[in-house]
Amino acid sequence: MPDQQDKEPILIPKPTLDRLKLYHRLLNEIEQKHISSEEMAQKIGTTAEQVRKDLTYLKTTGKPKVGYNVETLRQELEELFGVKKTTKVILVGAGHLGSALVNYPGFANYGIEIVAIFDNDPKKVGMFIGELSILPMKDIGRVVKRFGVEIGIICVPKESAQEVAEILVSKGIKGIWNFAPTRLIVPDDVFVVDEDMTQSLLTLKHFLEMKKQKMQESQHNSEKA
Known part of the structure; x- marks a missing residue:
């Protein structure tokens, strides 16, 4: 008889859920059979430790020196997000x-x-x-x-x-x-x-402006030296 706890939905924090979406997209783009947490982290811009922590919300587990089975992990994420259900x-x-x-x-x-x-x-x-x-x-x-x-x-x-x-x-x-x-x-x-596109654009403009300021400061310091 299944454990009653298995029937209860797991509440996944939004930041983790957002990263799980990125993992799902990544898994759809690759053709290899296995992938390590280090490789996943590198491709989406996070840490291997964070990847492993996020994937603890799933049933699929990785194997040392082998990594995660891509197809198994992809299928579980598709089930999580209801991809196969219209x-x-x-x-x-x-x-x-x-x-x-x-x-x-x-x-x-x-x-x-x-x-x-x-x-x-x-x-x-x-x-x-x-x-x-x-x-x-x-x-x-x-x-x-x-x-x-x-x-x-x-x-x-x-x-x-x-x-x-x-x-x-x-x-x-x-x-x-x-x-x-x-x-x-x-x-x-x-x-x-x-889905506030204006706010997203403002965020993008902010980061670009910060980058320009850092470049200008670096150039100014270089000229002073």
Whole structure:
């Protein structure tokens, strides 16, 4: 009889979960049979100790002087992230970003299928993005129920994002991928992942500026010497 503890889900810290995603991507890119923690660490920019610590959350273990079985580790990570299970998703906001996401072919590799796109602009309703016809907002509940959708993507202006989030939650959505630059207020049992591209660009600009300053300081010190 299996241990009761094995039935309980393990809560993985977000930083570890983020690194496990990187390991999964790495394992998909290599063809070798085994890989060491040192090699994984080098390829994703961390330490071997960190890799081994992260992988203790999995059942797969490595062997001394051999490493981890790539296929076994990849399969366990795919099970962890539900890659082989198709997840139905809806998207709200048929603008440039929403259209780009609907047309992105890479989602299929991770078991993600966008089944419907919605917009509140009557002029857009009925138009096609790829193979999907843009639907009116009033049809969200019907689509969610029909496909068993649990995830919604928000690609609307920040002024409309909270209202859209409330509509999605009221129709049974339990996970929101939010591209609007605003913080959403949702019930505790609803998960929100914010994708703020502006903040990401600001972070990138900050690191580039810091690098320039260090180069200028180094050059200045060199000239003084």
